[in-house]
Amino acid sequence: MEDLLKLLDRFDQSSGWFMDFLALVMAAAVVAMLGIHIHRFATGKTDWLGRTPQEEDASGQVALMQLEVCRNENEDLKKQLALSLAENQDLLRLLKEFEQETETLKNRLETSDKKVAALKELYEELDRRFADETYTMTQIMYAMDEINLAVSNPEYFERNRVDVCMNILDYLINTIKDFRSKQPRVTIHVRHPDRDDVLIHYAHSTGHNHWVKRYQPPVDGSAAGKAWRTGTPVYIPDVNEPGVEYHRKEHSQRLYRSILSVPIIAGNELSTRIAVLTMTGAPVDAFDKTEMERVLLFASLLYPLIHMDLGRRGEMNG
Template sequence: MDIEFIFKVIDAEPWLAYTLVGFGVVLAAILLWRVKNGDSVSLLGLNLQSDAKLTELEKQMEEVGEDSKQKSYVIQSIHTLAGEVSRLLFQPCEGFEDNRRKIYNYFLSAVLATMSGKKGNNPKVCIFVKGDEGMLKVHEAAAHSPDGMRKLQLSIADSAAGHTYRTGEIFSSGAIHTPGSHFKEHPKAQSKYHSLICVPIRVGDQILGVLSVTGDEEKSYSEDEQAYLMAYASILAPLLHKELSKQKETERVMS
């Protein structure tokens, strides 16, 4: 009865049918547009949601999971390093060099793993200490070529690492080639990178050296990763202090 009545109305007023069809098309277009833009839409009890929205949510959850794994790894690494450094500082000097080397191997591997979260970073790690007059030299490094480690020296007065060594301030940039940056490209550099973090290695007010990490991509590192690097530098400080003290004592005896 109702259906027959509707058909009679449509037959008598065909413009009404066209209006209803047009309205339906417009409504469908609006719904599809909203779904495409990530909105959740409900129609007659049916929930429609964009695949893009779900994909974005899945990506966010994945990133949260990766951040949690990274933090757990850093905490475990720092805990291990703290124990090893403390043990080395209070053990007889006979095994110092061998155990020092093992600690640095673990330390550098941990820093590389921590800073390798973003694909394309290709981090390179350097620990700089004071070298010849007005220069910083490589004390330990990872992912650098042996030849590069031997030759690399940075000006204390005119480099990002030198700025950190002089002032104790952290240098962090995701675009180091921006005009006005403390970064000065080394004329003999074998590779080009765009991100750099330099953190001081210090005992009290004394700056012992600089822990430096480069990244090939712009904005390679987050604030969290900068904080991790600071924590690693703090753990290393007592060991580096003992090394430099032993070195000075050896030089004094030999002079």
């Protein structure tokens, strides 16, 4: 190891001139190459990077080719973009048409739903009317059975006149729609045997107190009296309205606002009148046209029964 170190030290001492010579040669070579490069650049044989015109042309051609490729790709992208925009416009148009068709179908569906609801409501109304008319006919039949039995058996009617008349008038009440809330009450008055200015109690429905038998409506100044005088129905939707012909009884606990009085008469001959049927209702304007017609029907049904009874009792005169 020591021998090797000694050898290297001798080589370094003996070769210093060689290294100086080698550095000088390399510097000369660099200067020569730099001179040649400057000369070739000055004469136009190369560019400053040392490239010949052929190499530069080749590089330019490559750059141009690359630029052309980029232009072509750009044109393709523009065409694809235009095509996408056109397709997008078509999709928007189709979407708009679809929305319009959807809105049209929605409107048709709403119209159909309204028609179905109207038909359903009409059906339900017809069903209610049918049920109401059926029930009304049942009550009329019951009333006619009572009347037929009474007319065919006067002695039976004379013994049970109060109950028979109450049953018939209750059947009439049952034909009034919502009679539980309207709380209708019915009375029948006939001519007073001794006075011409008032009428007298003949019969009444359930729901009255015992004072109903004492009330004698005046011929002038009451709804029953007006129906008696004119031979035509009298309907007062609200007895509290000023100017109506209604008898306001003192100390009366009146529980009604509407009153309907119809004459019990044969046809339109005033001379055939024998009584007045009066119905009261709790709410204002309690009775509609159909209910008034039912009251008139029951008044006609009652005519032969009351006529027979008054005749048997000798109270038809005057």
